[in-house]
Amino acid sequence: MASWLRANGKVQVIAHRGASAWLPEHTLAAYARAIDDGADFIEPDLVMTRDGVLVARHECSLASTTDIASRPAFAPRARPGRVEGRTLTSWFCEDFSFDELRQLRAIEPMPSLRGRAHDGLFAAPSFDEIVELAESASRRVGRLIGVIPEIKASTRLHALGLDPEGALLAALDRHAHLRTAPFGVQSFEVGNLKRLHDATRDFPNVFMAQLIGDLDHRPADRKDMCYADMLEPEGLADIARYAQVLAVHTPRVLPIDPATGAPAAPTSLVAGAHAAGLAVYAWTLRPENCFLPPAWRCEGDSSTRCEAGARRELLALIEAGADGVFADDPGLCRRAMDAGGY
Numbered sequence: 001m002a003s004w005l006r007a008n009g010k011v012q013v014i015a016h017r018g019a020s021a022w023l024p025e026h027t028l029a030a031y032a033r034a035i036d037d038g039a040d041f042i043e044p045d046l047v048m049t050r051d052g053v054l055v056a057r058h059e060c061s062l063a064s065t066t067d068i069a070s071r072p073a074f075a076p077r078a079r080p081g082r083v084e085g086r087t088l089t090s091w092f093c094e095d096f097s098f099d100e101l102r103q104l105r106a107i108e109p110m111p112s113l114r115g116r117a118h119d120g121l122f123a124a125p126s127f128d129e130i131v132e133l134a135e136s137a138s139r140r141v142g143r144l145i146g147v148i149p150e151i152k153a154s155t156r157l158h159a160l161g162l163d164p165e166g167a168l169l170a171a172l173d174r175h176a177h178l179r180t181a182p183f184g185v186q187s188f189e190v191g192n193l194k195r196l197h198d199a200t201r202d203f204p205n206v207f208m209a210q211l212i213g214d215l216d217h218r219p220a221d222r223k224d225m226c227y228a229d230m231l232e233p234e235g236l237a238d239i240a241r242y243a244q245v246l247a248v249h250t251p252r253v254l255p256i257d258p259a260t261g262a263p264a265a266p267t268s269l270v271a272g273a274h275a276a277g278l279a280v281y282a283w284t285l286r287p288e289n290c291f292l293p294p295a296w297r298c299e300g301d302s303s304t305r306c307e308a309g310a311r312r313e314l315l316a317l318i319e320a321g322a323d324g325v326f327a328d329d330p331g332l333c334r335r336a337m338d339a340g341g342y
Contacts, residue, residue: 011342012324013333015039016284021329024106026056027122028133035137037331041146044130048162053098054127059083061090066104094160113288113303135177146182154192155220165192169199184209186247191221197242209245236276246273247281253320261294266320282317283326311336318342
């Protein structure tokens, strides 16, 4: 594993969609706070506009993360479409130009947990703007801020005549920061990571991260295997031919014991991945009760912020061998890791 995958022996803190526990996800404000709070990486999910601009949204549907529903001029543009395996009527990023998208403002996608105090304040940023933020922030804070985007629904975008991988490679040419700071690319698919791996062999700072979905599901571009197959020794060895990081849901590392509601003994996944030469990043750490192991929740309801439980989960993942964590509150993680000597 490249040394910077666990820089100076430290577990990497990846700001999941920015400091999204505090500010609307995938906004420059959320990424900037994450950097100030000590994140090693910022993580934009990338979709594309009709005119081929990479923009940060968790999914191609704009309904839950922007104020488009309140924009009468765009009402006729709603249509049925597929989003992460379900059909819904919504507005889709690929139906809008970047200039049109810039008229929208971000809203909080989980208002019952995190409120709506910041709705309407921030635009959806382009990938170029995110890289420029990381570059300027690196100079300001005196450390290189990594960028680790996830390409969303690559197969779907290609079917629409869009090429997110080509756009990422063009960004690599445009931005010196992506050639010097740690730059990772994540995907639940396989072929696009292989393409990018082959195209970036000359850049030692660039790495690929294979995301693992539900074990009985298959990558969108593979019909010959499911994610469970990819976690077998032969599958891990195959991943290591084109990726450096295995990115998995936290229960793949720390399964929850249904009898106690607390994490059971760690699985063998981290050891197996390390044996194959892969770092392991776990997702997603969130500080609200509803996301924590039941036994580690604080007094209150599902929306109660529980820093003690979040710290326990983080430190348990580190002790289980995780090399990085995706976190909605990177500052909480950084403080806990600094206090624990990680």
